[in-house]
Amino acid sequence: MTAVIAITSEKGGVGKSTLAVHLAGAFAERGLRVALVDEDGRVGSSLGWGRRGPGLPFAVLEPGDVKPKAVRDLDAFLIDTEGRPRRRELRELSERADTILVPSGVSTLELESTLSLADFLNSEGAARRKLKVVLTRVPPTSGAGERAREDLREAGLTVCNTLVRQYASYLRAAELGVLCRDVQGGRSAQAWADILSLSREVL
Ligand SMILES: Nc1ncnc2c1ncn2[C@@H]1O[C@H](COP(=O)(O)OP(=O)(O)OP(=O)(O)O)[C@@H](O)[C@H]1O
Numbered sequence: 001m002t003a004v005i006a007i008t009s010e011k012g013g014v015g016k017s018t019l020a021v022h023l024a025g026a027f028a029e030r031g032l033r034v035a036l037v038d039e040d041g042r043v044g045s046s047l048g049w050g051r052r053g054p055g056l057p058f059a060v061l062e063p064g065d066v067k068p069k070a071v072r073d074l075d076a077f078l079i080d081t082e083g084r085p086r087r088r089e090l091r092e093l094s095e096r097a098d099t100i101l102v103p104s105g106v107s108t109l110e111l112e113s114t115l116s117l118a119d120f121l122n123s124e125g126a127a128r129r130k131l132k133v134v135l136t137r138v139p140p141t142s143g144a145g146e147r148a149r150e151d152l153r154e155a156g157l158t159v160c161n162t163l164v165r166q167y168a169s170y171l172r173a174a175e176l177g178v179l180c181r182d183v184q185g186g187r188s189a190q191a192w193a194d195i196l197s198l199s200r201e202v203l
């Protein structure tokens with residue numbers, strides 16, 4: 001069975017494409033068969049990422065190139081969505097996906113936006129158990145990530161244990177069109193360790 005994993009959020013720029021590309025990379029490193037479809041298509045989305053560099057270790061597809069038969073042979077099929085999807089699109093996405101990953105920063109505004117999206121998806125019934133929040137761009141030292149995780153869990157949300165910390169390696173990886181594990185120096189090893197740990201929670 002292919003696990004269909006959608007990555008979405010009501011707020012733009014929270015780290016969806018970064019997470020989509022890296023999770024797909026972690027699945028590939030673990031030997032899983034994986035593809036990513038980019039339903040956004042603007043600059044900065046995952047399609048552009050793949051084209052900037054030497055090539056990613058998995059296929060990044062345009063929606064028109066998705067062949068249902070080929071998807072069935074995959075272990076994981078990731079969907080990177082555009083920022084600020086309309087609620088109708090969210091509903092449709094929640095029907096297609098087995099897991100809905102919602103990346104969220106730890107600021108009050110971002111947490112509120114995540115809670116409001118969860119409220120909406122929860123009101124859709126079936127979507128409730130599919131939703132998982134991923135705290136990302138977490139300041140590595142302040143404890144804000146742990147606090148946010150606890151607050152969201154108290155509000156009844158499912159939150160991944162792994163905190164994806166904020167490292168410049170992700171920005172560099174996007175510029176170079178590679179994964180953060182392939183960025184020289186800095187904290188790229190820590191960044192990649194976060195991603196691998198998250199990937200094991202997801203699949
Ligand atoms: N863990 C992280 N640490 C540091 N920077 C990050 C991290 N995750 C994402 N970023 C940076 O945040 C910015 C937004 O990330 P990204 O493009 O992945 O967000 P998005 O949700 O896909 O945006 P959009 O809504 O425009 O599609 C980028 O500059 C990216 O490099």
Ligand SMILES: [Mg+2]
Nearest residue numbers: 016017044045
């Ligand atoms: Mg994006």
